[in-house]
Amino acid sequence: MTIAASNEATAPTLLDDLPGGPRSLIGRALVFARRQPLGTFGLVLVLVMAVAGLSADWIAPYSPTANDFAAMTEAPSWAHWLGTDQFGRDQLSRIIFGARTALIVGFSCAIVSSFAGLVLGVGSAYFGGRLDLYLQRLLDILMAFPLIILALAVVSIFGTGVHNVIIAITIPLIPRCARIIRSSALSIREIPYVDAARACGFSHSRIILRHMVPNVMAPFLILLTAFVGQAILAEAALSYLGLGVQEPVPAWGLMLQGGAEEYASTAPWIAIFPGLAIAVTVFGFSLFGDALRDALDPKMRDR
Amino acid sequence: MSPIGDKPLLEVRGLRMHFPVTEGSFSHRKVGAVKAVDGIDFTVRRGETLGLVGESGCGKTTTGRCILRLERPTAGEICYDGVDIAKLQRRELLALRRRIQVIFQDPYSSLNPRMKVGEIIAEPIKVHRIERNTARRRARVRELLSVCGLDAKFADRYPHEMSGGQRQRVGIARALALEPEFIVCDEAVSALDVSIQAQVVNLLEDLRERFGLTYLFIAHDLSVVRHLCHRVAVMYLGRIVELAECNELFDQPLHPYTQALLSAVPVPDPTVEETRAFRPVKGEVPSPLNPPSGCVFHPRCPLAVERCKGTRPELRELYPGHWVACSEVQQ
Amino acid sequence: MHRYIIQRLLLVVPTLFGAAALVFVLMRLIPGDICVVRLGSGGGTFDERAVAACHAELGLNRPLILQFFDFIWGFCHFDFGTSMWSGKPVSYEIAARFPISLEVALLATIVAVLVAIPFGTLSALKQNSVLDLVVRVIAIAGLATPGFWLGILIILAILNISQIAFGAPWMPPIDYVPLWKDPVRNLSMAIWPAIAVGYRTSAVTMRMTRSAMLEVMREDYIRTARAKGLIERIVVNRHALKNALLPVVTLIGIESAFLIGGLVVTEQVFNLNGIGRLLVQAVQNQDYTLTQALVMLTVAVFVFTNTAVDMLYAWLDPRIRYA
Numbered sequence: 006m007t008i009a010a011s012n013e014a015t016a017p018t019l020l021d022d023l024p025g026g027p028r029s030l031i032g033r034a035l036v037f038a039r040r041q042p043l044g045t046f047g048l049v050l051v052l053v054m055a056v057a058g059l060s061a062d063w064i065a066p067y068s069p070t071a072n073d074f075a076a077m078t079e080a081p082s083w084a085h086w087l088g089t090d091q092f093g094r095d096q097l098s099r100i101i102f103g104a105r106t107a108l109i110v111g112f113s114c115a116i117v118s119s120f121a122g123l124v125l126g127v128g129s130a131y132f133g134g135r136l137d138l139y140l141q142r143l144l145d146i147l148m149a150f151p152l153i154i155l156a157l158a159v160v161s162i163f164g165t166g167v168h169n170v171i172i173a174i175t176i177p178l179i180p181r182c183a184r185i186i187r188s189s190a191l192s193i194r195e196i197p198y199v200d201a202a203r204a205c206g207f208s209h210s211r212i213i214l215r216h217m218v219p220n221v222m223a224p225f226l227i228l229l230t231a232f233v234g235q236a237i238l239a240e241a242a243l244s245y246l247g248l249g250v251q252e253p254v255p256a257w258g259l260m261l262q263g264g265a266e267e268y269a270s271t272a273p274w275i276a277i278f279p280g281l282a283i284a285v286t287v288f289g290f291s292l293f294g295d296a297l298r299d300a301l302d303p304k305m306r307d308r
Numbered sequence: 309m310s311p312i313g314d315k316p317l318l319e320v321r322g323l324r325m326h327f328p329v330t331e332g333s334f335s336h337r338k339v340g341a342v343k344a345v346d347g348i349d350f351t352v353r354r355g356e357t358l359g360l361v362g363e364s365g366c367g368k369t370t371t372g373r374c375i376l377r378l379e380r381p382t383a384g385e386i387c388y389d390g391v392d393i394a395k396l397q398r399r400e401l402l403a404l405r406r407r408i409q410v411i412f413q414d415p416y417s418s419l420n421p422r423m424k425v426g427e428i429i430a431e432p433i434k435v436h437r438i439e440r441n442t443a444r445r446r447a448r449v450r451e452l453l454s455v456c457g458l459d460a461k462f463a464d465r466y467p468h469e470m471s472g473g474q475r476q477r478v479g480i481a482r483a484l485a486l487e488p489e490f491i492v493c494d495e496a497v498s499a500l501d502v503s504i505q506a507q508v509v510n511l512l513e514d515l516r517e518r519f520g521l522t523y524l525f526i527a528h529d530l531s532v533v534r535h536l537c538h539r540v541a542v543m544y545l546g547r548i549v550e551l552a553e554c555n556e557l558f559d560q561p562l563h564p565y566t567q568a569l570l571s572a573v574p575v576p577d578p579t580v581e582e583t584r585a586f587r588p589v590k591g592e593v594p595s596p597l598n599p600p601s602g603c604v605f606h607p608r609c610p611l612a613v614e615r616c617k618g619t620r621p622e623l624r625e626l627y628p629g630h631w632v633a634c635s636e637v638q639q
Numbered sequence: 640m641h642r643y644i645i646q647r648l649l650l651v652v653p654t655l656f657g658a659a660a661l662v663f664v665l666m667r668l669i670p671g672d673i674c675v676v677r678l679g680s681g682g683g684t685f686d687e688r689a690v691a692a693c694h695a696e697l698g699l700n701r702p703l704i705l706q707f708f709d710f711i712w713g714f715c716h717f718d719f720g721t722s723m724w725s726g727k728p729v730s731y732e733i734a735a736r737f738p739i740s741l742e743v744a745l746l747a748t749i750v751a752v753l754v755a756i757p758f759g760t761l762s763a764l765k766q767n768s769v770l771d772l773v774v775r776v777i778a779i780a781g782l783a784t785p786g787f788w789l790g791i792l793i794i795l796a797i798l799n800i801s802q803i804a805f806g807a808p809w810m811p812p813i814d815y816v817p818l819w820k821d822p823v824r825n826l827s828m829a830i831w832p833a834i835a836v837g838y839r840t841s842a843v844t845m846r847m848t849r850s851a852m853l854e855v856m857r858e859d860y861i862r863t864a865r866a867k868g869l870i871e872r873i874v875v876n877r878h879a880l881k882n883a884l885l886p887v888v889t890l891i892g893i894e895s896a897f898l899i900g901g902l903v904v905t906e907q908v909f910n911l912n913g914i915g916r917l918l919v920q921a922v923q924n925q926d927y928t929l930t931q932a933l934v935m936l937t938v939a940v941f942v943f944t945n946t947a948v949d950m951l952y953a954w955l956d957p958r959i960r961y962a
Contacts (some may be wrong), residue, residue, distance in 0.1 A: 206405030
């Protein structure tokens with residue numbers, strides 16, 4: 006136990022200052038880029054999407070909602086790089102604005118759920134006892150619901166739309182985060198520096214915030230990244246079903262609804278490009294998440 | 309050596325620590341108890357160093373944790389300077405935390421890897437409001453580092469940038485930060501290389517002189533205990549089987565378990581080693597979940613007779629200051 | 640072993656009970672009166688008596704606790720009430736749609752595992768080769784590709800390829816024929832959605848197999864096996880693979896959740912009349928009786944799958960004590 010714990014406690018990661026290593030953020034980023042070329046590629050994909058989403062108002066060539074009945078289901082051309090849909094809307098512009106929706110939903114769900122999971126997981130592990138016991142049973146029950154199923158149940162209550170979709174995806178992500186953070190925090194609770202902090206008479210909040218939370222940052226950041234991808238996928242699925250983001254808000258899943266199959270043989274670009282946007286974004290997060298895991302958690306390498 | 313007072317600083321009476329073993333995912337039904345510490349008594353006088361030795365799993369670490377109130381004992385009293393630690397509430401405990409500190413075994417895991425050494429040592433000073441001024445607090449950290457034989461530059465390092473011995477010195481500096489009078493050294497040198505061990509033991513000795521500290525020195529390395537301790541208590545399966553002055557215990561062990569334990573220590577002299585009777589203890593340590601009846605040592609004891617199975621022998625003072633819990637040993 | 644099975648099955652009861660309670664509470668959180676929503680969906684007026692009659696019909700005028708026990712009791716003997724939308728018993732609706740979903744899910748798992756294990760193993764044995772790189776990229780793409788989009792792409796490919804090959808577009812059949820009646824027709828319908836949802840499972844299994852193999856191949860007993868002169872094939876098949884596949888077994892249980900979720904969307908793509916599509920319709924139609932029954936059903940399937948996987952694991956791994 007002590008040997009395993011000591012390795013865990015001391016293995017230097019990117020979060021630590023390595024002796025002789027770079028200390029600035031940029032320096033560390035460069036080290037990361039050299040060691041994890043695939044992860045850096047993933048990060049670049051994510052950043053491209055983020056920039057597109059943030060500056061959509063300026064870079065999108067057309068309005069994402071303007072119908073042009075003179076140019077319906079047009080193939081990709083110089084005027085419409087990615088073609089138009091059955092209502093004559095420019096696909097590229099809709100994809101650029103869709104990036105904004107996807108990233109808003111993805112990051113909101115990931116940040117809210119992983120912070121809730123962090124609080125529940127660390128609190129449950131630190132205080133233990135009955136609180137931990139009941140919380141674990143509650144999480145067991147929530148974990149028995151497949152993500153999309155619970156999201157559908159929540160949507161059936163609160164209804165559709167961006168905000169409700171965020172709620173519907175966040176709720177099932179919370180127990181998944183709490184579970185992993187708890188097991189990580191449980192092993193940290195057993196490490197003597199937490200006992201040392203207790204022996205010094207520190208308050209619960211100080212022990213949790215200064216001694217436990219910083220040491221579960223590695224799994225926390227890995228989960229956060231993974232959740233963004235999962236949330237984007239879930240949002241796309243819900244929107245595709247017509248139970249997520251609603252027209253006229255541009256969303257990738259929504260773009261696949263309706264036209265994609267109907268025009269499958271005559272206008273395949275309607276089906277191809279929005280899906281590609283989802284896949285590339287989530288692919289970027291997966292690559293980056295994998296690299297982050299390698300960099301932050303040397304034990305989990307090759308998994 | 310600093311004079312040892314007559315009045316006990318710490319008095320442990322009938323201390324029991326049973327960890328419940330539970331079953332069931334909802335009910336937490338109690339199905340048994342691990343009797344880690346099962347009724348022990350001892351005292352530590354001011355300025356004295358009491359060694360607590362025994363095999364791993366005998367309950368010596370749990371005893372230390374109870375004194376630090378990292379565990380709440382199942383039963384018994386732990387009187388520290390007249391106050392029962394076992395019954396203190398959280399608020400009252402805070403004052404006591406300043407007086408009793410701990411040094412842990414593993415120098416790798418006893419320091420938070422995300423904090424700099426300076427922060428680790430400064431944190432208790434800050435929290436207990438001993439020194440509110442940041443500059444003075446920093447000076448105090450430098451002073452503590454130098455007291456523990458470390459250069460002031462280590463304050464800006466992270467623990468993983470230091471060696472095991474250096475980290476253990478940081479652990480000691482943190483313990484001293486609150487200016488305690490009593491320190492529980494829980495296997496404080498066991499994880500270190502032998503050459504480093506000697507340095508750290510010397511440091512502990514110096515600090516005892518300098519600050520008039522009282523130690524409870526938990527260890528399994530008997531040679532270190534012999535060097536550092538005034539009195540030694542031997543534990544076996546949650547109970548104290550023998551307690552005596554250090555030299556007395558090593559020269560004239562009375563309890564068969566102590567004799568076996570001491571005979572396992574090699575003597576660095578081949579001719580002496582040749583003539584020594586090595587008496588290994590037969591069998592395995594029984595489970596503290598289900599300890600043997602009567603004297604816990606009876607299944608492995610060479611002296612065991614029928615009545616050892618029935619009644620639990622209490623500690624009795626066979627010679628002045630030499631206590632033993634065995635009904636068969638005579639004067 | 641028997642004791643372990645019974646204990647493990649008993650653990651299912653509180654989880655399902657808790658899930659039922661959660662579903663029950665969620666469905667009571669719906670803002671507004673279900674009956675008002677149902678009767679007033681036309682936007683017209685409705686009289687109090689109709690609402691009261693509706694309450695009585697749905698049992699909503701009874702105390703909450705009794706409603707909850709009715710709900711639980713209903714599940715215990717497969718009486719889920721009547722669909723608020725079609726008016727038919729929920730159990731009837733489910734029974735008609737269950738086989739196709741089950742078949743697609745099983746087919747997806749089987750195909751996924753059959754593809755994943757050999758490729759994952761090869762990828763690990765030839766670490767850092769071109770094959771390894773290709774397998775890893777395909778696997779990580781599997782995590783990123785939405786199953787429903789893959790389904791759309793498959794349809795796209797079928798349509799265009801059949802157009803070119805036969806001169807007329809061909810679409811997989813959409814009405815369900817049991818496997819034993821017309822296996823060709825049945826499989827030509829079920830295989831496409833199975834591929835669409837199975838890709839993710841396959842990708843995850845491949846990654847797991849690869850990493851487990853890499854870990855096992857570093858173990859001392861593999862070195863020992865090689866040192867005593869065993870040929871590599873036996874080292875891999877008898878010593879490495881057997882141990883590496885244990886974690887893969889647990890993965891199948893965990894992945895079944897994603898499979899169920901993927902089915903919900905993919906059935907929509909392929910117009911399959913399965914459980915998933917029924918659930919989407921129920922949510923769209925605000926058919927709460929049907930929604931709660933289907934949510935509970937998927938939870939039950941997921942929980943029992945995982946229980947079965949745990950038992951399989953315990954049976955395969957001699958280190959697990961059935962205590």
